[in-house]
Amino acid sequence: MITTEEIIEISDKYTFNTYSRYKIVAARAQDGYIIDKNGKKYLDFTAGIAVNSLGYDDKGLKNALKAQIDKILHCSNLYYNEPQALLARELCSLGGLSAGLDGTTHFQRAFFCNSGAEANEGALKLARLRAGKGRGNFISFKNSFHGRTTGALALTGQTKYQQGFEPLIGEVRFAEFNNFESVAAAIDNSVCAIFLEPIQGEGGVNPAERGFLEAIRKLCDEKNIALIFDEVQTGIGRTGKFFAYENFGVKPDIITLAKGLGGGVPIGAILARGEFAEVFKPTTHGTTFGGSPLACTAGLYITKKVAQPDFLANVRKMSEYFKSQLQSHSSGLKGQGLLLGLEVEGKPADYVRKALEKGLLILGAGENVLRFAPPLTITKAQIDEGIKILKEII
Numbered sequence: 329m330i331t332t333e334e335i336i337e338i339s340d341k342y343t344f345n346t347y348s349r350y351k352i353v354a355a356r357a358q359d360g361y362i363i364d365k366n367g368k369k370y371l372d373f374t375a376g377i378a379v380n381s382l383g384y385d386d387k388g389l390k391n392a393l394k395a396q397i398d399k400i401l402h403c404s405n406l407y408y409n410e411p412q413a414l415l416a417r418e419l420c421s422l423g424g425l426s427a428g429l430d431g432t433t434h435f436q437r438a439f440f441c442n443s444g445a446e447a448n449e450g451a452l453k454l455a456r457l458r459a460g461k462g463r464g465n466f467i468s469f470k471n472s473f474h475g476r477t478t479g480a481l482a483l484t485g486q487t488k489y490q491q492g493f494e495p496l497i498g499e500v501r502f503a504e505f506n507n508f509e510s511v512a513a514a515i516d517n518s519v520c521a522i523f524l525e526p527i528q529g530e531g532g533v534n535p536a537e538r539g540f541l542e543a544i545r546k547l548c549d550e551k552n553i554a555l556i557f558d559e560v561q562t563g564i565g566r567t568g569k570f571f572a573y574e575n576f577g578v579k580p581d582i583i584t585l586a587k588g589l590g591g592g593v594p595i596g597a598i599l600a601r602g603e604f605a606e607v608f609k610p611t612t613h614g615t616t617f618g619g620s621p622l623a624c625t626a627g628l629y630i631t632k633k634v635a636q637p638d639f640l641a642n643v644r645k646m647s648e649y650f651k652s653q654l655q656s657h658s659s660g661l662k663g664q665g666l667l668l669g670l671e672v673e674g675k676p677a678d679y680v681r682k683a684l685e686k687g688l689l690i691l692g693a694g695e696n697v698l699r700f701a702p703p704l705t706i707t708k709a710q711i712d713e714g715i716k717i718l719k720e721i722i
């Protein structure tokens with residue numbers, strides 16, 4: 329039988345050296361735990377970086393996927409497929425209702441792709457095409473993260489990811505997050521869109537302020553600029569609402585989704601409202617794999633389940649419990665729902681390593697933040713177990 333050491337050796341030799349990996353081989357998962365090849369269990373407060381929204385044991389999801397595999401795995405976008413049609417309708421119907429702002433459908437159309445970066449690339453193209461020639465610039469934010477493809481990278485406000493890849497696309501102006509004056513100062517007629525995460529995830533779990541988003545919404549309306557929310561990490565129930573923007577009462581023109589939408593099956597999506605939904609035409613955008621029956625089966629099952637008021641209420645309840653247990657220990661607690669950050673002294677990576685040794689998987693974010701993004705199905709007992717380890721290492 330192949331050993332852990334052999335898998336690591338082969339992997340290190342034959343895959344690109346793009347990741348600093350911890351030396352465990354994830355063999356299977358069960359009930360909120362990842363189990364390595366040697367049988368050691370790790371409580372998972374990462375959910376594959378906000379991906380495994382329903383944990384690892386949702387029988388309904390597994391059965392839906394198995395049934396779809398028996399029907400058809402992939403078909404091109406030259407033809408229609410049922411899961412894609414139903415998922416598009418489901419996501420569009422949620423935009424207004426679950427927001428509870430005006431009770432009407434907010435988004436009119438969806439486009440499916442395969443990842444967060446790809447969704448952002450599509451949104452970028454959409455905004456440029458709508459604005460027309462001479463209006464190809466963007467405003468994004470310091471400490472943001474939008475992905476690794478060249479367009480998404482250009483929007484990412486962290487130079488460490490961009491170095492060596494310049495020139496990236498056109499001009500992106502980086503404003504200060506939660507500082508409206510810096511946004512207003514960067515606006516002119518060449519800007520087609522403002523791109524932002526309602527809670528900056530990778531940059532340190534930094535939530536936007538409501539007034540900041542309201543002021544940006546107003547500015548975008550006045551200047552006829554697209555407001556694009558990257559909810560790749562914050563969407564699909566992660567913050568206790570289906571879309572994170574519902575926490576702020578401010579709706580974007582375009583939203584990008586991925587991660588939790590497929591619960592582990594790769595999928596990305598762009599939703600757009602009104603005239604923004606009518607910009608793309610045949611030839612202007614497309615993808616081979618996007619909207620496959622398999623990925624959309626996962627997306628449809630997860631969307632229907634997560635959007636249920638009871639499910640979202642439980643995410644908020646678990647979030648409150650998680651925060652109450654950590655609060656007694658630290659003041660630097662931030663985030664919403666089950667996307668939480670805790671400020672620490674020293675490097676996050678050191679804490680992540682210590683937690684791993686004790687059987688808990690956590691993430692770092694920004695310069696000094698530990699990030700917790702467990703499955704949305706996490707239980708009180710699992711929170712207790714994880715917090716006990718966190719208290720030992722902090």
Ligand code: PLP
Nearest residue numbers: 443444445473474475529560561
């Ligand atoms: N946008 C945000 C907010 C993200 O957190 C990420 C990934 O961490 C991305 C985009 C990129 O997504 P992907 O890795 O699926 O390309």
